[in-house]
Amino acid sequence: MGVFESQSEVAKSLRGVHLYHFALSNCSQRCRFALELKGVKWHSHHRDLSKREHITPEHLASNPNGVAPTLVHDGVVVLESNDIIDYIDETFPGVDFKPKNPAEAKAVRDLLDSSSQAHTAIKALSHEYLISARRQQISLRDIHDMKKAGASDELIGFLSDYCSNGKEWADRLDAAHKDARARVLELERRLKVTERWLSGPAFGLADMSWAVNYYRLAQCRMSFPDAPMYEEWGASVVEMPAFQTAVVNYRP
Ligand SMILES: N[C@@H](CCC(=O)N[C@@H](CS)C(=O)NCC(=O)O)C(=O)O
Known part of the structure; x- marks a missing residue:
């Protein structure tokens, strides 16, 4: 948008x-x-x-x-x-985080799209494994009030399934596991080509975008032993001082 x-x-x-x-x-x-x-x-x-x-x-x-x-x-x-x-x-001035090479630039755009699309899975996995207490905190009345206040249909549908915790939610969760895994294996293939960063020879927007997904999946205790380059890449981004300041230090 x-x-x-x-x-x-x-x-x-x-x-x-x-x-x-x-x-x-x-x-x-x-x-x-x-x-x-x-x-x-x-x-x-x-x-x-x-x-x-x-x-x-x-x-x-x-x-x-x-x-x-x-x-x-x-x-x-x-x-x-x-x-x-x-x-x-x-x-803003400073380091340019987008590659100049058109092929690399296209690969980065695709990785940003994939990161956006992964949000559906990340959100379901986070709600199940990280913030499961939220389920008890939201009533059907709350969801009704949120709808009246203007919350999107997407958000309302998601929260309804989450709170009902029935078949619809089990399906969402199953799809989330499959989706996250397929995307991680795609990242592993990319890292085998670039050998260091998702964005290409230099750290860039694709690394920035996917690093928070890596961190979230790890918090959900999802590791991918068959994607060792992905695991190594993610751990190295988490160690960056900027990631610590912007993400890790916000933990309660
Ligand atoms: N595609 C949007 C997704 C934004 C989104 O869904 N944000 C979540 C937090 S990560 C949110 O505000 N959720 C509201 C809720 O769960 O009630 C983006 O990338 O900015």
Whole structure:
């Protein structure tokens, strides 16, 4: 989606870089990692998803999907975490995180798309293995209220299946396991070609984007012994000081 024509007067009036984010959301982690790597100073607007601070009229005016993150830069609203990291890379000076070589640039775009698509699986796995307490915290009444407040059909469908914890949820979880595994094996194939980074000879946007997925899958206790290059690559990105600052240090 990228740049979004928000009607929010609050967002339009903001100057500087503002990130609406949640400490533990992996899409937010991706954006904080990019800001840290580029050395961009930013204002933090924390939205606690567990307190539903993302389903408020103010938040929905700048992010109609009712999700975190949202970036606002001098009144310009940018949605979708992978578009946000691309925007940050394009807009701010410093290291250029996109390869110049057209074939490598195309490979990076494909990896960013795959990372976005992986979110459905990552979200289901996180809800099952990391934040399972959320199931008890949300009632059908809450879901009804969220729908009335303007939450997207996608979010409502997801939460309904999660809270019901029946066959629909078991199917979602099964699909999530298969999807994550297929994507990781795809990354392993890519790393066999590049031999170091997903983005090519140098660390770049694809590494930034996928590192938070790696970290989240590892937190869900999902390891992939048949993807050793992926495991080594992920561990090396987690050790980077910028990743520690932007992601690991936000843990409660
Ligand atoms: N495709 C979006 C996904 C954003 C998204 O779903 N964010 C999650 C947190 S990672 C969220 O806000 N979920 C709201 C909820 O679970 O209630 C992006 O990459 O920014």
